[in-house]
Ligand SMILES: [Zn+2]
């Protein structure tokens with residue numbers, strides 16, 4: 283019954299993560315009832331992003347500038363690079379403000395199952411960044427999955443020849459994690475990596 | 481850390497109902513990673529709606545045409561008008577496909593507390609539609625709240641002089657409603673309006 287334009291907008295919104303058909307309809311209603319305060323600002327915001335959207339030619343981040351805001355931020359430590367699987371991981375780590383260096387987005391993880399080989403990831407670009415010099419540390423921040431760890435080991439081996447420190451995120455109990463709710467893999471890893479009490 | 485454009489988009493999305501800051505960030509990431517399949521379609525859909533957005537001069541519906549799709553649909557029964565408080569109510573009833581007639585959006589409900597008086601609603605426009613003739617029934621579909629029912633009674637009185645049937649939505653147990661979870665008001669209404677078992 284709704285107009286084709288409104289239907290199309292509802293469908294486009296319902297494909298966003300976290301918005302089903304029902305909440306998309308509520309969002310559309312919200313937008314059409316608030317043209318000046320909701321619809322027009324969202325439209326302008328989307329236009330601005332769409333106009334400038336770029337993949338950073340250095341790190342693979344998605345941003346509205348190339349190089350991205352992180353790569354061009356001179357206050358950041360250019361001597362350490364945190365390697366992540368996806369842009370989502372970069373954004374999550376960046377949001378935490380815990381890592382003061384720069385990033386490198388692989389664009390995925392090695393996977394025999396999905397047929398993802400080293401040349402499908404940006405590993406060569408990472409090696410070129412290291413070769414160019416000025417890098418002290420590579421932090422491997424792959425997911426704690428089998429494929430993530432395979433990727434991590436593969437990259438660590440490829441970097442071995444370079445005079446950089448290679449580290450990876452610690453695995454173990456998540457903060458607030460209760461032992462009896464954790465999977466065996468996490469428990470095993472936490473036990474293996476146990477440290478003397480300070 | 482994100483660019484101003486991406487921040488602005490995240491904020492605009494986070495103001496939609498059902499999307500908090502966290503899901504707005506995920507939605508933005510989804511959009512910027514899928515320019516052709518997500519961002520551009522959403523942008524075009526918003527543009528199309530923004531370009532044509534109109535409030536129906538007959539019923540107050542929000543649509544991309546004036547008169548709206550419902551008022552200009554000749555297959556609908558033009559002899560009955562369902563009066564609702566808000567556009568959201570019209571959309572909900574229209575989606576149910578249970579009402580074959582047309583609508584009238586009041587734009588709110590009478591409220592001493594919020595200072596909403598009869599002249600703040602589209603009651604005069606409703607009376608003009610009735611005066612113009614060709615209407616058999618007015619269905620009052622206000623919310624089952626004190627203010628909704630006050631509005632309902634007020635409109636019913638204003639319409640009394642016209643030769644139209646005035647009805648209102650039945651109140652009672654919601655389908656699937658369990659007695660011991662219902663509030664007293666609903667229970668009282670359901671008891672008052674009890675009917676002989678068929
Ligand atoms: Zn970058």
Ligand SMILES: [Zn+2]
Pocket residue numbers: 536537538539540541547548549550551552
């Ligand atoms: Zn209309």
